[in-house]
Amino acid sequence: MKKPITILLVSAILLSGCSRVRESRMNPFNWFGQGERRQAAAVVTPAQQLAIEQGNLIAEVTDLRIDPAPGGAIVRATGLALTQGYYNAQLVAQNKGRPVDGVITYFFRAEPPDGREPVSTPQSRQIVVAKFISNSKLETIQQIQVLGAQSSLVSRR
Structure with a gap:
């Protein structure tokens, strides 16, 4: 007993x-938290503002998740386009993917449709993109930022 x-x-x-x-x-699983919302105008540098003005940024970044993966992490962002029909969405790294002061910034870009498309529901305009970041690069990153035209999300360690 x-x-x-x-x-x-x-x-x-x-x-x-x-x-x-x-x-x-x-x-x-604890390396990065949930994304916190910021207005794009409050967090952009002049170089980032120029990229925003050049266009093809998704209208609004609505969700940001950092999921652990073998050998690194997957950055997954969800955005809301102005209308239906946007395609070829991708996360484009600023500074050739090198972090600046521990911050890596991605522009959420998508090609607009060739003509007029209906606006419809938010669910029909939602776009999800992902990008893999290796463990060696994650060692120098303290914050991941995804920029859209009207908003951005930031996830911190």
Whole structure:
């Protein structure tokens, strides 16, 4: 009778220690939080403002997630186009993908349709793009920013 109780007690103590790993910075699931919304005009530099004015940015960035993956992380952004029909969406890195002061910035670009398209519902205008970032690059990144024409999202470590 003492042996099963001892095993149960030791197992319970060991399992309670697992919660600390789950909440620690060593766990890749905790590297980046949920994206926080910012107005694009409040966070852009003059060079970024020029890129915004050159066009093809998605109207609004609505969601930003950083998912751990083998060998790095996947940056997944969801945006809302002005109308239906936008295509060839991609995350284009600023500064050739090199972080500046621990911040890597991506422009959420999509090609507009060739003509007039209906506006319709937000669900029909939603576009999702993703980009892989390797572990070696993640070591120098403290913040990931995705810019749209009217809004941007930022995820921090």
